[in-house]
Amino acid sequence: MHSNKLFNRTRWQLAGWYAIVLGLLLGICGVAVYQVVFHTQRYILQQKLQSLAGTLHDTIEPQLQQPGQLSSSFKTILPGLCLWNENCYSSGNEGARHTARVFQQEGYYLRFLDESGRVLATSGEQPNVLKRFAPGEFWQILNCSKGDRFYQISVLLRTKDGWPWGYLQIGRSLKEWDAYLNTLRLFLFLGLPFAILLVGGSSWWLAGVAMRPIYQSYRQMQQFTSDAAHELRTPLAVIQTTVEDTRLAEDLTEVNQNLDIIERQNIRLSRLVKDLLFICRIEQQQIQTQLQSCCLNDLICDLVEELAGLAMIVEVELKLEIRASQAVVILGDEAQLYRMVTNLITNGINYTPAGGIILAILDGTDKEAIIQVQDTGVGIAPAEQTRIFDRFYRVQSDRSRATGGTGLGLSIASAIAVAHQGSIQVQSELGKGSTFTIRLPLK
Numbered sequence: 001m002h003s004n005k006l007f008n009r010t011r012w013q014l015a016g017w018y019a020i021v022l023g024l025l026l027g028i029c030g031v032a033v034y035q036v037v038f039h040t041q042r043y044i045l046q047q048k049l050q051s052l053a054g055t056l057h058d059t060i061e062p063q064l065q066q067p068g069q070l071s072s073s074f075k076t077i078l079p080g081l082c083l084w085n086e087n088c089y090s091s092g093n094e095g096a097r098h099t100a101r102v103f104q105q106e107g108y109y110l111r112f113l114d115e116s117g118r119v120l121a122t123s124g125e126q127p128n129v130l131k132r133f134a135p136g137e138f139w140q141i142l143n144c145s146k147g148d149r150f151y152q153i154s155v156l157l158r159t160k161d162g163w164p165w166g167y168l169q170i171g172r173s174l175k176e177w178d179a180y181l182n183t184l185r186l187f188l189f190l191g192l193p194f195a196i197l198l199v200g201g202s203s204w205w206l207a208g209v210a211m212r213p214i215y216q217s218y219r220q221m222q223q224f225t226s227d228a229a230h231e232l233r234t235p236l237a238v239i240q241t242t243v244e245d246t247r248l249a250e251d252l253t254e255v256n257q258n259l260d261i262i263e264r265q266n267i268r269l270s271r272l273v274k275d276l277l278f279i280c281r282i283e284q285q286q287i288q289t290q291l292q293s294c295c296l297n298d299l300i301c302d303l304v305e306e307l308a309g310l311a312m313i314v315e316v317e318l319k320l321e322i323r324a325s326q327a328v329v330i331l332g333d334e335a336q337l338y339r340m341v342t343n344l345i346t347n348g349i350n351y352t353p354a355g356g357i358i359l360a361i362l363d364g365t366d367k368e369a370i371i372q373v374q375d376t377g378v379g380i381a382p383a384e385q386t387r388i389f390d391r392f393y394r395v396q397s398d399r400s401r402a403t404g405g406t407g408l409g410l411s412i413a414s415a416i417a418v419a420h421q422g423s424i425q426v427q428s429e430l431g432k433g434s435t436f437t438i439r440l441p442l443k
């Protein structure tokens with residue numbers, strides 16, 4: 001496949017397309033995963049801040065009397081609260097420091113602002129940015145100069161009488177969150193090219209696997225075309241030279257002889273074309289097999305009787321052995337079955353030297369019929385045994401041509417066996433003989 005430019009290019013193209021499509025899909029999946037993680041994390045954070053803000057709001061609001069005024073009960077509710085005019089973190093205020101530490105550990109901070117946005121009290125590590133609460137803007141992201149980010153919720157507080165008191169702001173550092181998302185982004189960003197490389201490699205391999213059977217049938221087609229052309233060339237060349245000879249012929253006897261040659265070649269060509277058409281049609285299931293009950297005992301007896309004369313001419317013995325105890329009946333096309341067994345027996349006769357024996361055996365199990373044709377002929381080398389069922393393949397071309405063989409006999413037999421849901425196999429030893437075994441399912 002590597003040596004064939006067309007297939008090699010197609011393989012690269014296929015692999016490229018696979019890699020692009022899968023890479024795009026992986027990219028989309030990566031973005032989707034990132035979005036899902038991002039939104040889930042943000043949702044969790046919002047839920048935490050909201051519940052904290054809700055609890056504080058409900059606890060504090062009933063204590064609020066004057067707008068912008070912190071009542072003394074605030075310190076009881078939030079012991080670590082640091083008022084704007086106190087220097088809590090340096091004045092040894094243990095409560096404030098403790099609350100700040102707790103908030104800090106969790107990354108939270110808290111502050112109260114009056115309506116004008118002035119800080120009244122704080123708790124926890126404060127971001128050094130103060131963003132005013134604008135009506136409707138509950139959620140804010142604060143960007144500090146150091147690059148740290150904070151997520152903050154602002155809630156409007158009202159006095160007992162329903163007057164606006166000021167704001168409660170609760171926020172949390174996004175340091176961990178940002179670090180987590182950065183790692184995820186980096187992982188996806190670096191992972192994608194690596195995944196595309198892997199996908200590209202496996203696409204290349206997959207394209208090769210997918211194209212292998214196509215390449216094989218392409219090679220078979222090429223082989224078939226060149227074999228068919230080769231087979232047709234010889235008789236056509238003979239016809240051409242004979243026609244030229246005939247033009248120069250001086251007497252009628254020579255002309256008649258030449259016409260005989262042309263006729264023989266024509267018959268050979270017609271047989272070849274007919275056989276080829278038969279194989280093609282039976283393989284494409286275009287031939288309607290006339291399925292009927294066929295008694296193989298009768299079929300094989302008739303055949304052996306018919307071919308006995310041919311065997312006698314070449315001085316070989318053709319014998320029949322029926323091993324099946326009952327009649328072996330299958331559902332099939334009698335004419336085709338006849339042709340299949342004929343091909344095997346005539347091959348046995350053609351490839352067995354004088355004095356040899358050809359034995360046709362009929363046997364059967366409860367599931368299948370078995371026909372065997374054994375001969376004591378020239379045999380077939382192991383390397384050739386897999387190829388003899390290929391169209392036009394011949395082990396001994398000269399001998400095959402001399403016996404009128406087209407190199408299609410076994411292909412036809414095999415195609416017929418397959419069309420009857422059966423199989424055909426060969427066992428052979430060079431110089432000792434061959435055994436062809438056909439197995440067909442019983443009716």
Ligand code: ADP
Binds near residue numbers: 389394395397
């Ligand atoms: P052909 O028309 O040439 O006989 P086949 O397809 O029937 O074509 O057989 C293919 C080749 O297999 C033959 O050319 C021959 O070399 C070999 N072959 C087939 N049958 C036998 C056999 N019984 N003994 C030895 N060789 C055989």
